[in-house]
Amino acid sequence: MSPSTATTSTTRMGVIELTTAMLISGTVGVFVVESGADPFTVAFFRCVFGAAALALYCLARGYLRDTGFTARTFLLALLGGVFLVFNWVFLFMSYSMTSISVATVVYHTQPFYVLLLGAVVFKERLTRTKIGWTVLAFAGFLLVTDPTDPGSGSGYALGVALALTAALLYALTTIIAKHLKNIRPHVIALVQVLVGIPLLLPFTDTASLPGLGTGWAWLLGIGLLHTFTQYVLMYSGYQKLPTHLIAVLSFVYPAMAIIVDMFVYGTAIGALQTVGIALIVLASLADSLAPQPKTPSTTDTRR
Numbered sequence: 001m002s003p004s005t006a007t008t009s010t011t012r013m014g015v016i017e018l019t020t021a022m023l024i025s026g027t028v029g030v031f032v033v034e035s036g037a038d039p040f041t042v043a044f045f046r047c048v049f050g051a052a053a054l055a056l057y058c059l060a061r062g063y064l065r066d067t068g069f070t071a072r073t074f075l076l077a078l079l080g081g082v083f084l085v086f087n088w089v090f091l092f093m094s095y096s097m098t099s100i101s102v103a104t105v106v107y108h109t110q111p112f113y114v115l116l117l118g119a120v121v122f123k124e125r126l127t128r129t130k131i132g133w134t135v136l137a138f139a140g141f142l143l144v145t146d147p148t149d150p151g152s153g154s155g156y157a158l159g160v161a162l163a164l165t166a167a168l169l170y171a172l173t174t175i176i177a178k179h180l181k182n183i184r185p186h187v188i189a190l191v192q193v194l195v196g197i198p199l200l201l202p203f204t205d206t207a208s209l210p211g212l213g214t215g216w217a218w219l220l221g222i223g224l225l226h227t228f229t230q231y232v233l234m235y236s237g238y239q240k241l242p243t244h245l246i247a248v249l250s251f252v253y254p255a256m257a258i259i260v261d262m263f264v265y266g267t268a269i270g271a272l273q274t275v276g277i278a279l280i281v282l283a284s285l286a287d288s289l290a291p292q293p294k295t296p297s298t299t300d301t302r303r
Helices: 003-025 028-035 039-061 071-097 100-107 110-121 128-144 154-177 185-203 206-211 215-240 243-249 252-265 271-289
Strands: none
Touching: 003 215, 003 243, 003 252, 028 039, 028 071, 028 100, 028 215, 028 252, 039 071, 039 185, 039 215, 071 100, 071 154, 071 185, 100 128, 100 154, 100 252, 100 271, 110 128, 110 154, 110 271, 128 271, 185 215, 215 243, 252 271
8 A cells, every 4th residue: 555545544534533523522412401410410420431431441552551641740630620521511501501502602612712821821922813713703602692582581691601611611621731741632531531520429419310210321322422432533533634624524513513403402593693603613614724833732522
């Protein structure tokens, strides 16, 4: 096999893996809603089942023999885990207050938080182009939160705020991940979901567990499908693909979430919200495809 043929084959496999991961990610809202559990309980069992599967995987691959952690980077991973698990909780809360579609698109504004935090934390220069795309995304956000929509109200506004908070928490997780060099993302993810178990246990509604019934299957699915399988496919795809393809394929996630929400729950999106979603997607995609300075790779464990 020639080098060019091997490269094409590797890229094709990366596209398949990352696309599959994003399609899986787009269904997480349905699993959360159908489980019948509250957001804290869902996030807790996502950590439990996800940690069990990731631990077995890391052990089987030998990733735990030399993790590469120092005391400092391990503490940073723990802090990232705090932000990560509460990012899940707030996103899950927003589903019932807005819709899976709106919450997911608002949540997808997180790259702009990373941009702004990078300017503050890393003193990265903000170009006029980046500022322009950020303003466009903000305009889209205002349209998504359409106050003329019949379903909007105080609860709707709170749901949007929760999705924005989730995006901010994930952005903080991303900033922290920039400092976790030479550590396998699977190991970072394992540490972060492990820290979520004691962190979320006090907020978990244990009294409701005996009555979950089939909800347990949905919780197990979130742990094994959306935490273990999704991450393994996603990280494998990242290793095989250039940045511009990763940026494009990441939009399979919100697109899938919107489609699933429409077909499963019949969610209708208003005209202004549709325009707002389009603006956010356009701005995020344009910003992602713009030439970027070389930075350490990050761990994407947001959904």
